[in-house]
Amino acid sequence: MTGQNKKITGILLTLLGGGFWGLSGACGQYLFEYKGATSEWLVPIRLLLAGYAMLAFFLIKDRKSTLSVWKTKKNAIDIIFYGLAGMMLCQYTYFATIENSNAGTATVIQYLSPVMIMAVVCFMEKKLPNIAELVAMACALLGVFLIATHGNINQMIISKEALFYGLNTAIAVVIYNLQPRNLMKQFSTPLLIAWAMVIGGTVLCIIFKPWIYSPIIDLEAVMALTAIILFGTIVSFCFYMQGVKLIGATHASMYASVEPVSAALLSFLWLKVSFEIVDFVGFALIILTIFILALASKGDILNAKIKQNV
Incomplete structure (x- = not known):
């Protein structure tokens, strides 16, 4: 080229x-x-589906390297913090801002x-x-x-809620960009993103229990959710x-x-x-x-x- x-x-x-x-x-x-969806329903589902799809790819490609993120205590703490304070907080507050504006x-x-x-x-x-x-x-x-x-x-x-969540999204993006520097020196960024999504999505599922919500699930809703997960997460990042x-x-x-x-x-x-x-x-x-x-x-x-x- x-x-x-x-x-x-x-x-x-x-x-x-x-x-x-x-x-x-x-x-x-x-x-x-x-479709009557909420951030508490959408974000956990988005993170888990996108995270597990990416993680499955890495496990099939190189299982040893994929699991090596957890080999040291420091890296394990860093990836958990990244998944919670970076990925989870960023994604939830972003969609909560949309929901309120x-x-x-x-x-x-x-x-x-x-x-x-x-x-x-x-x-x-x-x-x-x-x-x-x-x-x-x-x-x-x-x-x-x-x-x-x-x-x-x-x-x-x-609304005050939209401004609150929006400013917190910006703060979360700062954490998202600065906190994992040590991890990024050792591992590929897409791999870290996959683990962070799985961690953040799992915790949000425990907190919000998305299965208790009943949004309208029809063809249009499935297409929108697919666009968010496939194009808005996996393809866009790649x-x-x-x-x-x-x-x-x-x-x-x-x-x-x-x-x-x-x-x-x-x-x-x-x-x-x-x-x-x-x-x-x-x-x-x-x-x-x-x-x-x-x-x-x-x-x-x-x-x-x-x-x-x-």
Whole structure:
């Protein structure tokens, strides 16, 4: 594959991965609005089915490597924490945000996580954020303010529950990205995702007992659930990770920001959610933070290379 073909393929895979993530959110909203589903029913089922499907693949492929995650006490504790505080919390709060608002809003608020990650890294490394990071933080805060209040500090446009769950989703994404660093040095990311889904899904099943709920299960519901599990979880992740390999994490993160765009468009066109211009301004400001931080990171890498060559 030539360099140009590799770049084009990477861009397409990343765009498809982000688009399928947006589709997953819209399908979740459809199940909530039209099939009587709840987050307490949907999330455990999604995590368990997707997790066991991925885990079965790894067990068939290489049983020894798949089980080696549990060989040391430290790794076992890390994967359990990752499954609970990262995967389980992230997935539950994300779909709870959708249930209390819509897929577009939930997905955009989730994209506050890069700014939060930046703040955590600055704190851990005991350094002040640079100008680009401060601008990104300001854009993110202003974006959330506009989405939540439409510019009027005395009113809340989205429910307090939606804002609460949305902000907790962003926090969970921070844990999801930063906590498993040690594990990712030893094991493949898809394998860790599979175990985390099984752990998170099992615990949620114990807590919420999804079998006591009675959503409408018809062909449309099965299709939506299949889209969430197959395309919104397994295929989307595989496409995105392959895109990262082909074009790098910096570019992939920018192209993957199609996720909130696709979620908002599907909410608007398919589920008839109404947005105002101020909502789109808020969406744009939050998505802009991804580009600011990605470009700033690329600039830091370039400067480091220049210094090495001097």
